[in-house]
Amino acid sequence: MTSAPAQQQPGPLAGPLSTAVAQLCGRLQPQVSERTAAGFQEVLRRLSAPLxxxxxxxxxxxxxxxxxxxxxxxxxxxxxxxxxxxxxxxxxxxxxxxxxxxxxxxxxxxxxxxxxxxxxxxxxxxxxxxxxxxxxxxxxxxxxxxxxxxxxxxxxxxxxxxxxxxxxxxxxxxEQGERANELDETSRNAVAxxxxxxxxxxxxxxxxxxxxxxxxxxxxxxxxxxxxxxxxxxxxxxxxxxxxxxxxxxxxxxxxxxxxxxxxxxxxxxxxxxxxxxGLLAESAEAGGFTSADADALHKLSELDDATFETMLVSADIFATWECDVPSGIRQRLLEQLDLYGIRRGVQAIRAEPGITAGALRRKLLDSSGLxxxxxxxxAVFRARADGIKAAAALASVTALAHASGDAGERQRVHDAIEVLLAKPEAHQLRLLEALTLVASGAVRMPEDLTEEVLRVGSNAEIADQLGLSGRPKEELTEHALERAGWWRSFASFGATPAQSRVAHVVHRAYFLIWQQLRGPAR
Ligand SMILES: Nc1nc2c(ncn2[C@@H]2O[C@H](COP(=O)(O)OP(=O)(O)O)[C@@H](O)[C@H]2O)c(=O)[nH]1
Ligand SMILES: [Mg+2]
The missing domain is CATH 3.40.50.300 (P-loop containing nucleotide triphosphate hydrolases)
Incomplete structure (x- = not known):
């Protein structure tokens, strides 16, 4: 264990979107100033790091x-x-x-x-x-x-x-402990x-x-x-x-x-x-704080009569100082590990199942922590879509770096390359995330029901959840996707501001792709 640890092996890219953005960075690097290129190098490094x-x-x-x-x-x-x-x-x-x-x-x-x-x-x-x-x-x-x-x-x-x-x-x-790049503050903010x-x-x-x-x-x-x-x-x-x-x-x-x-x-x-x-209960149960000695103390407390126990639970002070068989120091420790609520849950679990082991008790406490x-x-939110999140963050960094360069030509080249990337069908998910962010942040205003719909389509990983029809038969999903695709297409053309229209096009396309996927491979 004495050899130099390889702490930051570049990991695999999170998925196709990150790959597409990484390729874009690679292609642009020779076309931009040295400093911007150094920034792109950082973006590339981050793309292959965990979320x-x-x-x-x-x-x-x-x-x-x-x-x-x-x-x-x-x-x-x-x-x-x-x-x-x-x-x-x-x-x-x-x-x-x-x-x-x-x-x-x-x-x-x-x-x-x-x-x-x-x-x-x-x-x-x-x-x-x-x-x-x-x-x-x-x-x-x-x-x-x-x-x-x-x-x-x-x-x-x-x-x-x-x-x-x-x-x-x-x-x-x-890894050598040197500054990876001499980036200015803006750029560092943008990539880090x-x-x-x-x-x-x-x-x-x-x-x-x-x-x-x-x-x-x-x-x-x-x-x-x-x-x-x-x-x-x-x-x-x-x-x-x-x-x-x-x-x-x-x-x-x-x-x-x-x-x-x-x-x-x-x-x-x-x-x-x-x-x-x-969090406290989760930490104690999950990170080894809750021991079998704590379980024993809870067992002792469970033998108290109801009235005494309830009185003790009125406040942490009373719990710690009340006359009782369990030493006060141990009670203090229980408070630190579980607080009053956790102590109550623990004692309830023991009363329901007097033979419960310390391990099973720990799991019960973990269950009641909500962790x-x-x-x-x-x-669901982060890991499943790490690819999209990372790719979108990287694109934003690339844009910010190009802006910070102060070179109009460079800015244009980067802008054009991003446009080309976003126009590709495989980049659709990125555009959907972008649209979702525009709507969620209020940058593009939509009627409330449409906002809800954009959020649902854009922020769920499963098709049935995207459609708001989880548990429904496939035929119903297919029909609904097609209906909504049509609706958003006409909303994009009629009755929408230009900004809404751009979002609507993306949502239309999302439904269309969902419909295609539901229908199965074209024959
Ligand atoms: N009762 C209770 N106390 C908690 C919980 N989570 C944290 N604490 C306590 O709150 C205090 C501050 O916690 P800490 O994690 O240091 O907060 P931070 O400053 O946000 O990092 C500590 O004494 C924790 O034990 C909880 O879920 N319930
Ligand atoms: Mg802290």
Whole structure:
């Protein structure tokens, strides 16, 4: 394990769209200035790297906790410590290690601490640090690079600046630790931004959360945050008071789900969905925090009579200090691992099945965290369409690079090449993503029902979902696709503004292609 690790082997391209854009970059490179060509080289490098997902949101919303749960290892410090004020990129590597990247391009390898975590204090001058790169062997990271951020809306101006800057502009270094390219700031922003965002909100989505999502526009390689590349979670679902939500019938999870739906309506169409989740429970169950000793303590608590147990659950203070057989230190630990809601769920599970093993109990807690739903959504929204997201982000970077060059001829050549690419039938998916983003961001206004339809067609992976007819027979799908293809074609020609008309053409074509696919190979 001592040989130099090959941490950043260029991976395979995500699919045909990324391949098409990579070819475009390759063709254009000899026709542009040296600096733009260097930028294209960065774009190419990023195209073959895993999808970069930034976890964003206010400070203390539970971002790092969620990152640990997703990676399945408690590696990101939570709560306090100077590291929580830095951006950390978690990526796949053949050897576990952390690197501190300094503003001047130097890097320093750090050991994990005795708990296998990034040390809470780095022993270097924090002001000199650009960000951290953590390489882990965890399989989840093979096709997803997760970027933990300190948080927009934090009190600490330096943390905010780091978040904004790194969402947009992780300075890139090659394997030798030298600056990969001497790019100017604009170009670096254009090529280095996150490609997708997992936005963490808690109970109150505030007006500036909307602003933060809008700021993502500038940050994500000039792409708007939309249902294509942004999803949101309502974290700390366990702390939503059920009595504050109508129709929850005293149930915490129902309350959280109801609240999440309301927030989705507020944040729409910028995010595809808002999913309730309990990051803390997910982290404890998934990243090894919940042990058999914790399970034993829950077993003990389950023997308490109802009245006592309910009294203890009134508040964390009462729970920790009430006279009881389980030592107070252990109760404190349970609170840290599970909080009151998790403790209640654990005891309920034991009472329902007294012989339950520690492993089965851990799985029950994981089930009640909602993490599976978040994973499924990440798969559906990000992983399944990584090709389109990456290709679109790369095209936006290419455009921005050409613009930044200040050479009109160069700009025109790049523009023309992109037009040629987009006109090809295989690039249709890219145009659909583009249309979707235009509509979702409000750049092209459409009546509400049509907006919904564009979003549905553009942001679902399965044909039946695209048509809004999941579970229906194929004949019905085929007929519907043909009908909508015809409708959008006439909308493109009559009764639409020029901008709407361009979107309508793309939607028409999408339905047409769906119809062709449903009908099967032409005879
Ligand atoms: N009750 C509860 N606490 C949570 C949850 N997620 C995170 N926390 C706690 O919130 C605090 C801040 O979490 P952290 O991940 O550091 O937030 P960040 O600043 O957004 O990275 C920590 O004490 C976590 O244990 C959750 O789902 N429920
Ligand atoms: Mg954090």
């Amino acid at each position: 970069q997902v930034a976890v964003a949101g206010r400070i203390k919303s539970g971002k790092s906790t969620l990152v640990n749960a997703l990676i399945g290892r408690r590696v990101a410090p939570t709560d306090v410590g100077e590291c929580t004020r830095l951006v950390t990129r978690f990526q796949y590597g053949t050897v576990d290690r952390v690197e501190v990247i300094f503003h001047d391009g130097r890097k320093q390898v750090l050991p994990f601490d005795t708990h296998g975590m990034i040390p809470a204090d780095l022993g270097v001058r924090i002001g000199d640090v650009s960000h951290l790169e953590a390489y882990l062997t965890n399989a989840v990271l093979r096709d997803l690079t997760v970027i933990d951020t300190p948080g927009l809306g934090s009190l600490d101006a330096a943390s905010v600046a780091r978040t904004e800057q790194l969402l947009g502009a992780a300075k890139q270094h090659d 931004g996150a490609e997708a965002v997992l936005y963490v909100v808690t109970q109150g989505v505030r007006a500036d959360d909307q602003q933060a999502l809008a700021a993502f526009t500038a940050a994500t390689a000039s792409r708007d945050a939309g249902p294509v590349n942004a999803i949101a979670v309502l974290n700390k679902a366990d702390t939503v008071p059920p009595e504050s939500v109508e129709g929850a019938n005293g149930d915490v999870w129902t309350a959280a789900a109801t609240l999440a739906e309301k927030q989705a309506a507020m944040l729409k169409p910028r995010v595809a969905d808002v999913l309730p989740v309990i 599976a739903g978040v994973r499924a959504r990440l798969d």
